Amino acid sequence: MNRLKVLISTAFLIAVASAYAQEKGESSSYQFPEYDQQDAHTLDYPSYALPYQETGPHLNGEFLYWQNLEENLIYAIDQPGHTNPADSLALEGHLKQVTYRWDPGVRVSAGWKFSPESMDVSLIYTYFHNEGGDAVRTRQGRVVKGVFPDELGNQISDASSKSDLMYQTLDLEGKHPFQTSHSFLMNFLFGVRGAWISQGWNTNYKTTTVLNPFFGTRLETLVQNTWKFSGAGLRAGVSMDWFMGWGLYAKVQTGMTAIVGRFRAKQQIDSTSLTTYAKVFPSDTRIIPVWEIQLGLGWRKAISNFVFKVYANWEMNLWSRLSQTYFYPTETVFDSKVGGWSRDSVNLQGITAGIGVEF
Numbered sequence: 001m002n003r004l005k006v007l008i009s010t011a012f013l014i015a016v017a018s019a020y021a022q023e024k025g026e027s028s029s030y031q032f033p034e035y036d037q038q039d040a041h042t043l044d045y046p047s048y049a050l051p052y053q054e055t056g057p058h059l060n061g062e063f064l065y066w067q068n069l070e071e072n073l074i075y076a077i078d079q080p081g082h083t084n085p086a087d088s089l090a091l092e093g094h095l096k097q098v099t100y101r102w103d104p105g106v107r108v109s110a111g112w113k114f115s116p117e118s119m120d121v122s123l124i125y126t127y128f129h130n131e132g133g134d135a136v137r138t139r140q141g142r143v144v145k146g147v148f149p150d151e152l153g154n155q156i157s158d159a160s161s162k163s164d165l166m167y168q169t170l171d172l173e174g175k176h177p178f179q180t181s182h183s184f185l186m187n188f189l190f191g192v193r194g195a196w197i198s199q200g201w202n203t204n205y206k207t208t209t210v211l212n213p214f215f216g217t218r219l220e221t222l223v224q225n226t227w228k229f230s231g232a233g234l235r236a237g238v239s240m241d242w243f244m245g246w247g248l249y250a251k252v253q254t255g256m257t258a259i260v261g262r263f264r265a266k267q268q269i270d271s272t273s274l275t276t277y278a279k280v281f282p283s284d285t286r287i288i289p290v291w292e293i294q295l296g297l298g299w300r301k302a303i304s305n306f307v308f309k310v311y312a313n314w315e316m317n318l319w320s321r322l323s324q325t326y327f328y329p330t331e332t333v334f335d336s337k338v339g340g341w342s343r344d345s346v347n348l349q350g351i352t353a354g355i356g357v358e359f
Contacts, residue, residue, distance in 0.1 A: 052185075052300075053307050053358040054116050064105030066315075066350030068130045068165050072323045072342050073098035074147055075134070075161040075203045075223075081141045093145075098163045098201070100132030102350065105167075113358070116177065120187075124171040128348065135160040146205045148269055148327065149278065150221040161203040167348065168196045171235065183244070189237040195259050197346070198228040199323065217272055224268045225325055231261015231288070239294075247299045251313060257290040267326050282326060291318045294352065307358040312351065319346040 079093035111122030137158040138144050144156045173191035180186060202224050209219040237255020244250065263286050269278040296313030321343045 052116070053113060055113050056359045057110070057112050058122075058356060058358040060107075060109040060122075060354055060356040062107040062109075062352055062354035064107060064126075064128055064315075064350065064352055065102060066105055066128055066130065066348050067102045068100040068132070069347040069349060070100065070323055070344055071097070072325055072344030073132075073161070073163055073201060076136055076147060076156075076159045076205075077145045078136055079143045079145055081143055096134060096136045096159070096161075098132045098134050098161050100130050100163070100165070103128070103130045105129070107352070107354070111173075118176070120175050120177075122171075122173045122175075124169075124173055126167070126169045126171075128165075128167040130165045130167070130348075131163070133160070133162040146203075146221065146223075148203070148221075148223045150205055150269070151271065151273070152205055152207055152219070152221060155207040155209060155219070156205050157208045159203065159205050161201070163199065163201040165346070166196075166198045170194045173235070175239070183242060185241045185243075187239045187241075189235070189239060189253075189255055191235050192232060193235050193257050193259065194230075194232045195261065196228075196230045197319070197322065199226065199346075201225040201325075211272055219272055221269065221271045224266070224270075226267075227263065227265040227324060229261055229263050229288070229322060231259045233257055233259035233261075233287075237292070241298075247301045249298050249300065251294065251296050251298055251311065253292075253294040253313075255292050257292070259288045259290060261286070261288065263322075263324070265324060265326070280326065282324075288322050289320045291320075292316065296352075305359070309356045309358075310354070312353040314350070315352040316347070316349040319348075322346045 074095050074097040076096040077093045078096055105126070105128030107124065107126040109122050109124040111120060113120040135158065136144055138156065143154055144159055145154075146152065146156060146159065171191055171193045173189060175187040175189045178186045178188065202222065204220055204222055206218055206220040211217045211219055235255060235257040237253065239251065239253035242250045262283065264283040265281070267278055267280050267282075292315070294313045294315045296311055298309055298311030300307060300309040323344045323346050324341055326341045
């Protein structure tokens with residue numbers, strides 16, 4: 001009799017445990033099925049529980065606050081006054097160069113999501129204009145020398161240099177989503193990019209020698225260095241969104257682009273003494289590799305039939321060996337030759353803040 005009671009009790013407990021396990025499994029918000037039991041066609045389907053629209057148009061607007069970091073804009077040398085021109089030492093003193101300030105820009109995009117499991121296509125336009133400058137004056141016991149050919153020698157009383165960068169890109173971007181968990185979404189990025197980038201750089205070397213007292217014209221030299229680059233290429237990358245709850249998510253995005261385009265430059269050096277030292281127009285076709293990265297935080301919320309998002313990222317765009325400056329250490333036309341050139345990257349970095357809506 002006791003054995004029968006034990007068997008009945010055991011069977012009852014097993015039945016209750018099975019029912020509880022089944023109920024818990026049905027009420028669970030998310031479960032990871034066994035990999036071998038998943039359908040091959042649904043492995044990368046996004047979960048509609050995440051705040052994303054399944055299909056439809058979307059718009060984005062971004063405010064950029066960037067700065068160009070470029071080391072190729074040296075224009076003068078601030079030397080000690082005891083420097084002897086006959087010394088074998090090639091260079092002594094502090095190099096003076098242009099520093100870019102922080103400037104605003106804009107990026108807008110519009111696109112269409114065809115389906116959650118296929119592709120999202122966007123057209124993205126970026127505009128950014130950056131300016132910078134620097135100046136130096138001759139101090140007691142110091143001498144200012146220019147780095148470009150001129151006839152001023154030790155007569156330079158002050159030097160100033162200004163530069164501006166114009167940056168425009170147009171991207172046709174596609175992305176395909178892969179969801180690896182209920183809180184982690186990854187997108188593979190691919191597409192094409194067009195780029196139009198230019199830089200103007202003017203440097204003035206001035207003296208105290210007055211050429212025209214009536215107009216106040218001083219003996220000075222103006223150096224103009226300008227270049228333009230336009231091209232197009234392919235782009236690929238990956239972005240990852242990690243949802244932490246309450247609509248908050250962390251974002252990481254990185255990508256590479258190879259731009260093939262035409263580089264055109266101009267250098268002209270003139271003096272108020274009506275002497276022209278240089279007027280050259282170098283140009284070539286080149287491949288520019290571009291690396292970009294974004295790190296930031298955002299918030300997304302589905303309201304009625306719309307999804308809204310706000311975000312702020314730190315962004316960097318490194319255009320390798322794009323900037324180029326020519327130097328011609330010559331005194332006569334007969335001796336003219338390419339003395340050398342310096343190439344450097346155009347490095348744009350700063351804050352990108354934006355808002356977006358999905359319909």
